[in-house]
Amino acid sequence: MRLARGFARFWWDFVVGDDWRIAAGVVVVLAGGAVLVARTSVPDGVVAAVTALGIVVVAIGSIAAAGRDNA
Amino acid sequence: MPQSKHNGEVVVKSFVFPAADRQPNLCPVTGDAVGVVAATTLASGVEFVEALTIVLAMGTTRGWRSTWAGVGAALAALAVITALAGYALQSWFPEALLQLVVGTLLLIFGLQWLRKAILRSAGLKALHDEDDAYRAEVAAARAAGDERRLGLDWFAFVVSFKGVFLEGLEIVFIVITFGLNADSIALASLGAAIGGAIVLAAGLALHRPLARVPENTIKFAVGLLLTTFGTFWAVEGLGWFAPDDASLGWPGGDLALPVLLALWCGLAFLTVRLLAPREREVA
Numbered sequence: 425m426r427l428a429r430g431f432a433r434f435w436w437d438f439v440v441g442d443d444w445r446i447a448a449g450v451v452v453v454l455a456g457g458a459v460l461v462a463r464t465s466v467p468d469g470v471v472a473a474v475t476a477l478g479i480v481v482v483a484i485g486s487i488a489a490a491g492r493d494n495a
Numbered sequence: 496m497p498q499s500k501h502n503g504e505v506v507v508k509s510f511v512f513p514a515a516d517r518q519p520n521l522c523p524v525t526g527d528a529v530g531v532v533a534a535t536t537l538a539s540g541v542e543f544v545e546a547l548t549i550v551l552a553m554g555t556t557r558g559w560r561s562t563w564a565g566v567g568a569a570l571a572a573l574a575v576i577t578a579l580a581g582y583a584l585q586s587w588f589p590e591a592l593l594q595l596v597v598g599t600l601l602l603i604f605g606l607q608w609l610r611k612a613i614l615r616s617a618g619l620k621a622l623h624d625e626d627d628a629y630r631a632e633v634a635a636a637r638a639a640g641d642e643r644r645l646g647l648d649w650f651a652f653v654v655s656f657k658g659v660f661l662e663g664l665e666i667v668f669i670v671i672t673f674g675l676n677a678d679s680i681a682l683a684s685l686g687a688a689i690g691g692a693i694v695l696a697a698g699l700a701l702h703r704p705l706a707r708v709p710e711n712t713i714k715f716a717v718g719l720l721l722t723t724f725g726t727f728w729a730v731e732g733l734g735w736f737a738p739d740d741a742s743l744g745w746p747g748g749d750l751a752l753p754v755l756l757a758l759w760c761g762l763a764f765l766t767v768r769l770l771a772p773r774e775r776e777v778a
Contacts, residue, residue: 438664439600439603439604441603441607443610446607447603450602450603450606450729451599454595454599454729454733457730457733458733458736461736461737461743462736462737468734468743469745469746471730471733471743472730472743472744472745472746472751475729475730476726476755479602479726480758480762482606483606483609483610483722483762484766486606486610487610487613487614487770488766490614490619491619491766491769491770494614
């Protein structure tokens with residue numbers, strides 16, 4: 425159990441890192457993009473642009489939060 | 496299995512596609528060779544610099560035999576992980592799902608690198624200093640006890656193993672993700688090998704930590720490249736949710752890559768400017 429917990433912890437730290445909001449934000453934005461692709465007939469280019477914009481917003485939010493924490 | 500509705504028809508998607516059934520070129524980026532080699536060379540270089548610091552500290556303080564044993568064991572473990580993960584991803588994932596999974600991981604990974612690089616450039620996070628890291632490792636090596644296992648200095652073995660394995664894992668991750676999506680593991684491996692060879696040659700020549708390498712600048716560049724390619728591939732991978740499983744197309748196709756890179760560069764530049772403490776006016 426301890427080994428499994430350590431293993432999970434290692435991969436969490438490795439992939440998610442010290443700001444879980446980035447991973448969560450990226451997953452939420454991509455899930456939104458997936459809904460657009462699966463449920464609507466929005467053109468690919470619009471989905472790509474909207475999703476990219478969402479990722480940029482996630483990045484800005486994370487950096488701004490880190491900036492406030494470290495200021 | 497995931498299903499989607501298209502014109503009233505339910506489409507069942509398969510997770511497992513034989514590799515041979517897929518199109519040979521997964522990467523729609525015609526000029527991606529430069530990006531793949533640049534990203535893997537730079538990422539490998541900075542990770543090798545950090546691993547070299549740990550190995551040098553152990554070797555010079557505790558002796559080289561156990562240190563090299565730790566390095567060798569770590570490289571063997573990394574080779575096994577690379578082979579298994581690379582084979583599994585390439586054999587079992589359809590093109591669009593591979594782009595989605597790998598792109599998402601790359602994007603999360605890249606945004607972490609970029610965030611740290613921006614904070615360092617803005618002066619809100621301490622810069623990584625190889626000389627400091629080396630001194631800390633040497634002090635720890637001197638303070639550690641003399642435990643022997645399997646005829647090895649266990650402290651030197653474990654620290655060398657962990658250092659090379661953990662730094663190497665990031666290189667493996669980047670090589671696999673870039674290599675699979677660009678359909679060229681060889682090219683990605685070549686980039687990593689070039690970065691490693693340069694650092695190793697410099698380390699052997701100087702026999703000291705490579706403190707003058709502009710590590711933070713390189714990490715900034717790597718963060719920008721990982722984020723750019725991660726965004727590109729993750730969005731393309733959303734096509735897996737479409738009824739035909741085909742990758743999503745970017746406006747302008749491959750030209751979207753330099754546009755994305757410019758966008759991330761601009762954003763990074765702006766956030767550094769905004770976050771950097773303003774100089775106080777002298778009264």
